[in-house]
Amino acid sequence: MATHFLKTVRAQQPGLYKCFIALLIIISGVTIIRIEAPPFYVWSMYAQALPTQDTFEVYTFSYDGKVYNEPQWYNHHRRIAFNYSISFYDACLQAGNVAADGVKLHQRIAPYGAFADAYIRKVYCTPAAILAYPQWIKRYMSSMLDEEIQVMKVYKYRVAYTATGKLHIISQEEICKV
Amino acid sequence: MQSVNTTYDIGVRPLGMYQALLKRVFILLVMIDWIWRYYSHLWLHQLAPAPLTRVLYAPTYHLYKLSGLEDVLMGGGAFVFDVLFSILLIWMFVKPLQKWGSVLLFLFISIYAIAYPVHIAFSVHYFAPIWLMSSMLLIQQRQRFEMWWEALRYYACWVYGSAFLWKLWYGAIFEWENGMQVYKSNMAQYLLLNEGHWFAGVYSWVYQHSYLLNIGQYIAFGIEALFIVGFFTKRYDRILLWCIPILHISLYIFVDTLFIESFALCLLFLPTHFWNRISTRFTTI
Numbered sequence: 296m297a298t299h300f301l302k303t304v305r306a307q308q309p310g311l312y313k314c315f316i317a318l319l320i321i322i323s324g325v326t327i328i329r330i331e332a333p334p335f336y337v338w339s340m341y342a343q344a345l346p347t348q349d350t351f352e353v354y355t356f357s358y359d360g361k362v363y364n365e366p367q368w369y370n371h372h373r374r375i376a377f378n379y380s381i382s383f384y385d386a387c388l389q390a391g392n393v394a395a396d397g398v399k400l401h402q403r404i405a406p407y408g409a410f411a412d413a414y415i416r417k418v419y420c421t422p423a424a425i426l427a428y429p430q431w432i433k434r435y436m437s438s439m440l441d442e443e444i445q446v447m448k449v450y451k452y453r454v455a456y457t458a459t460g461k462l463h464i465i466s467q468e469e470i471c472k473v
Numbered sequence: 474m475q476s477v478n479t480t481y482d483i484g485v486r487p488l489g490m491y492q493a494l495l496k497r498v499f500i501l502l503v504m505i506d507w508i509w510r511y512y513s514h515l516w517l518h519q520l521a522p523a524p525l526t527r528v529l530y531a532p533t534y535h536l537y538k539l540s541g542l543e544d545v546l547m548g549g550g551a552f553v554f555d556v557l558f559s560i561l562l563i564w565m566f567v568k569p570l571q572k573w574g575s576v577l578l579f580l581f582i583s584i585y586a587i588a589y590p591v592h593i594a595f596s597v598h599y600f601a602p603i604w605l606m607s608s609m610l611l612i613q614q615r616q617r618f619e620m621w622w623e624a625l626r627y628y629a630c631w632v633y634g635s636a637f638l639w640k641l642w643y644g645a646i647f648e649w650e651n652g653m654q655v656y657k658s659n660m661a662q663y664l665l666l667n668e669g670h671w672f673a674g675v676y677s678w679v680y681q682h683s684y685l686l687n688i689g690q691y692i693a694f695g696i697e698a699l700f701i702v703g704f705f706t707k708r709y710d711r712i713l714l715w716c717i718p719i720l721h722i723s724l725y726i727f728v729d730t731l732f733i734e735s736f737a738l739c740l741l742f743l744p745t746h747f748w749n750r751i752s753t754r755f756t757t758i
Binding site for chain 1: 485486509510512513514515519520522523524525526527528530531532533534535536538539546583587590594595596597598599601602604616617620621623624631632633635636639640642643644645647648651654655657658661662663664665666667668670673676677679680681699704705706724725729733
């Protein structure tokens with residue numbers, strides 16, 4: 296029983312007990328405020344119902360006439376650098392070539408003038424970093440696939456499911472090309 | 474309270490005598506993951522210079538930027554970091570109770586756990602179980618180690634139990650069709666790129682029987698909810714231990730997300746008599 300465990304720790308290891316209480320307070324605080332502060336994670340993925348949507352976005356990495364596709368389970372982690380970074384890159388483009396994760400904080404601390412600007416510039420990725428992303432992903436994928444990529448294109452597809460569960464492509468947009 | 478000839482443990486498990494074994498097994502799992510991450514091109518020198526970074530409001534991510542550590546790693550230090558990390562893993566596997574090595578290993582794991590999500594531009598949770606469990610490396614004293622191990626087990630119950638409670642709080646549990654939406658959102662890339670594959674045909678069949686996906690969602694919720702029992706008793710730890718791989722394999726098949734590092738949490742649900750048997754078999758550990 297968790298409470299009995301804490302009582303045991305308190306009786307036998309008071310210093311450790313204080314440490315546990317401090318951790319419980321931090322974990323509770325992070326949970327209540329709902330701001331992820333690794334290593335104090337909030338395990339609320341998919342806790343909110345996804346909005347019912349008919350169309351979905353898919354990013355693909357095309358290079359020299361081929362499409363990157365390593366669907367096996369043991370290649371799962373080879374897919375994550377592209378899949379997560381391209382989604383954020385697209386979000387930054389849509390935010391007007393600024394760090395999409397820093398927009399709200401920048402608005403909040405804007406009254407602090409030069410300090411706010413300096414902090415945002417130091418902590419969040421800059422327009423130059425966003426601009427450098429296409430070259431980086433090309434070099435990264437080139438290195439991972441052990442192939443000299445001449446031309447790479449990232450496409451954003453908008454797709455919908457048919458009645459049989461297959462996909463129908465509604466639109467295709469070139470996000471970046473190097 | 475000690476475990477004495479019970480089929481399940483009660484109270485703080487007397488695992489202090491197996492501290493070296495537990496730490497070695499954990500470090501072995503980290504080594505396997507580290508090798509897999511090399512294959513997956515996720516070592517810091519493979520990601521460098523990774524200019525696009527995402528930190529949102531995470532204090533440790535902000536600190537990573539403010540301290541200049543990013544400049545050091547992405548400016549050429551990443552290769553040294555990766556090599557040192559690799560050497561440290563091997564060294565600590567050989568000498569798992571070495572004090573300063575333990576602190577260093579925890580530090581390296583922490584830096585990696587912060588740096589790589591920043592540089593793939595999403596606060597992914599894949600490495601989180603390893604980072605959290607690596608805190609045990611800082612504890613040397615026997616009784617404190619036993620208590621820390623128990624605390625990690627309670628935290629593992631919190632990981633899944635709180636995930637269930639969040640779904641109650643935010644309402645996903647009340648949306649019958651949510652399983653289908655999650656599937657459609659996450660499997661789209663696989664289905665777009667593998668239309669002709671035989672397994673795409675399996676997905677097609679499942680899609681046409683969408684109630685299976687929605688039922689599956691509730692089974693997953695139920696598995697998460699089971700971990701709440703872990704706060705009250707260790708009687709069902711054997712079931713909880715198997716719930717972890719079952720849940721994550723299912724998530725991989727239907728949500729295309731593989732939290733393979735979470736399998737390390739299974740160690741926390743293994744009973745004392747298991748470690749007795751392992752230790753007897755490997756008497757030098």
